[in-house]
Structures are given as C-alpha cells and as structure tokens.
Amino acid sequence: MINIQVRDESGKVVARADGGVQWTAAFADLDxxxxxMLQALVPYGDAVFNHRQVPLLLAELDRLPAACDGDWVRQARELCRVVEQGPHRYLWFVGD
Structure with missing residues (x-):
C-alpha cells in the first residue's frame, strides 16, 4: 500500500489520505x-510532488485508466488542493 500525505518543508505531516494506493501491475504498464508524474510511483519507494508539479499530476489523474482507478484518486485530488493552498507544501506518496 502506498500512503498519501501532505508535508510541509520541515517534514511535518499536514494532511493525509484515509486510505492509499493499492499497487497493481497496471501502474507499471502506464505509458x-x-x-x-505517475511513473514516479513505486510500491516500495517514495515520490514527492511540489506545487508546480501538482497541476501535471491532476491532469494525469483525469485520464487515468480504469485499471488504476479507485478512491485514492479522489483523496489525492483533495490533498493536491491542500498543497496548492499553502506555501512550502509537498504531496508525498510513501511506499512500504
């Protein structure tokens, strides 16, 4: 499971998703x-997105194949808004 969080510049967790991303082979098959942006997700590593990368990530979520879809997409969108609302915030996907 890949957890989703927003952290500030000191690493403090500002917000987090209730669930996470359930890794499937469909993610590895993405072009x-x-x-x-989504190519950065791996099941056992971390991926970090800054406020300039969040719009690119949101655009990718709009066209995500059904095989990768799930409630995590809604939660990731909400956390993207948290990143956009404050300075020095980062969206983290934290692998196991």
Whole structure:
C-alpha cells in the first residue's frame, strides 16, 4: 500500500489520505510519455510532488485508466488542493 500525505518543508505531516494506493501491475504498464508524474510511483519507494508539479499530476489523474482507478484518486485530488493552498507544501506518496 502506498500512503498519501501532505508535508510541509520541515517534514511535518499536514494532511493525509484515509486510505492509499493499492499497487497493481497496471501502474507499471502506464505509458511513461503520457504519465510522467505517475511513473514516479513505486510500491516500495517514495515520490514527492511540489506545487508546480501538482497541476501535471491532476491532469494525469483525469485520464487515468480504469485499471488504476479507485478512491485514492479522489483523496489525492483533495490533498493536491491542500498543497496548492499553502506555501512550502509537498504531496508525498510513501511506499512500504
């Protein structure tokens, strides 16, 4: 399970998703050219997005294949808004 959080510049967790991303092979099958932000997600590592990358990530979530969809998408969108609302906030996908 990949957990989703918003952290500030000191690393303090500002907000977090109730659930997380259940990793499936469908994520590995995403086209790197069409999904460069989501290509950063791996099941056992962390991926961090800053306020300039969040709009790109949101655009990718809009066209995400059904095989990768789930409640995590809604929660990720909410946390993207948290990143956009404050300075020095980062969206973290934290792998196991």
């Amino acid at each position: 790197p050219g069409g999904f460069p």
